Amino acid sequence: MSNICAFPFRLLMEELGAGGTVSELISCHGINYKNEKTLRMLSIHPSEKNIGIQLFGESAESMAVSAKVVLDHCQPKFIDINMGCPVRKVVTKGSGSALLKDTSKLGHFFKTIKDAIDVPLTIKIRTGWDDDSLNSPEVIRIAREEGVEFVAIHGRTRTQQYKGLANWDLLEQVSKESVLPIIGNGDLHSPTLVRKRMANSNCKAFMLGRGPLRNPFIFLESYLEDGEEVNFTPGDYWEITSRLFEYNQMYTDRERTLLVMMRKHIMWFAAGLNNAGQFRNTLFKCPELDDTMNLTKDFFLSLTTAKKQLNPDEAFMTSGHG
Ligand SMILES: Cc1cc2nc3c(=O)[nH]c(=O)nc-3n(C[C@H](O)[C@H](O)[C@H](O)COP(=O)(O)O)c2cc1C
The missing domain is CATH 1.10.1200 (Non-ribosomal Peptide Synthetase Peptidyl Carrier Protein; Chain A)
Known part of the structure; x- marks a missing residue:
């Protein structure tokens, strides 16, 4: 997550139970121009385990060059492509969720990046650009053909931005038919919601964005059995x-x-x-x-107690880069 997922917070989250983390979106052009601020975003702590670096850009060739630089610079476990960012500045340049609009270019896009790296390539998408183009199954099919290893899906469309709810019915349906493992994402803001989803889902894993910001113990609490309780102090x-x-x-x-x-x-x-x-x-x-x-x-x-009164339905951070 942009301005949040540098190594300090990522490392803390891994230590508190996250199975893996991904950097904030990082511009391929910033990397290729050797922009100092951008290169600092590539820092990985030696204790981080399953860390992916997420790149964004519109040109397959620039993405491939930057991915190579990333591997030389910080050796992440995987390279992830941001195909979900709805922000106008990103989309108008043809990157982020704009990549979902013209699937005819995706084969070349994935192949060029994949050929440049020797670690797994993964993608993070939305369910589609809008309700009339819910094309995630097609994106997944092309991704599989070009050797992408897994797909994280935020269950909203680009036009939806952060409004309404993530469409978990659609995520489950897409995951059921998917030829690649799907990581489901969207609105899992409490351990109860995560546990419920984990108990019955076609997704192979779940991605939490905003939830851990206000409840950093959400990963640990999500692994508790029903009726089991740990009171963090x-x-x-x-x-x-x-x-x-x-x-x-x-x-x-x-x-x-x-x-x-x-x-x-x-x-x-x-x-x-x-x-x-x-x-x-x-x-x-x-x-x-x-x-x-x-x-x-x-x-x-x-404080005498760390019991929180949080309403998981309350609007919290309703804009972001994925
Ligand atoms: C402040 C903020 C920054 C974000 N930055 C990124 C990002 O850099 N890359 C990305 O793939 N998604 C990013 N996202 C999207 C989240 O990863 C996630 O898809 C979205 O928030 C929905 O999941 P959640 O309900 O668990 O938060 C960001 C979201 C927010 C709120």
């Missing part, structure tokens, strides 16, 4: 926050960047806890990193 929240801080300090030494990164995650971690609203206001007014961390420690450790 305020101390657990402080421990993972300080761990994330430590990882972020390995990623950058820029104080301002650290402050912005940490504040964002702390507010999400705090969401739904007692007095979270008041804490958020205090944090917004705090311009110093050290003070932010001290306030956060005081907040978490002053």
Whole structure:
């Protein structure tokens, strides 16, 4: 996820039960121009296990060149192509979900990238451009012919953006008939929803985007048996926050960047806890990193419970790059 899935958060999520993670979308042109900021986005921590680097671009040749650079630079376990980003700036250049519009070009697109790399190639798509072109089965068929290994599908169309609900009936139907393993994605925002889906699905795996931002323990909780309960404590929240801080300090030494990164995650971690609203206001007014961390420690450790009141149906982050 853009501006979120650099190695600090990815590593934390793997440590908290995610089976694998993918980088934010990274421009193939930024990589090929050796843009410094773009190359920093390729950093992988040595402890990360199943990490994919996600590329976006409209030209097969530029994507292939950048994929090779990525392999030399950071050795991810797989290369993923972003074919789901609905953002106008990306789509008008022919990349992201615009790639779903003209399937006649996809064979060449996949083959050119696949031929350039010696790790698995995967794709992340939407169900189609709009309700009149729900063409994911065709995209999957072409992907399979060109050696793509698995397909993650966000169960919305491009025109839907983040509105309405992910269409899980369609995801299940597509997965059932798919010649490739499907990773289902969309609106799995609570352990209960994940467990329900895991118990009865044609998908081979599930991808969680926004859920882990506010419930970083969602992966661990999703593996619990019915009736089993683990109560994460305020101390657990402080421990993972300080761990994330430590990882972020390995990623950058820029104080301002650290402050912005940490504040964002702390507010999400705090969401739904007692007095979270008041804490958020205090944090917004705090311009110093050290003070932010001290306030956060005081907040978490002053709580008597880490039970959250979160409404999984409440609108949360309704725009993004996939
Ligand atoms: C802020 C934000 C950034 C995102 N960035 C990416 C991205 O870089 N690449 C991608 O494939 N999807 C991206 N997505 C989409 C998510 O991966 C996911 O498909 C979508 O949020 C639906 O799943 P969810 O309901 O579990 O969040 C992003 C979503 C959000 C909200």
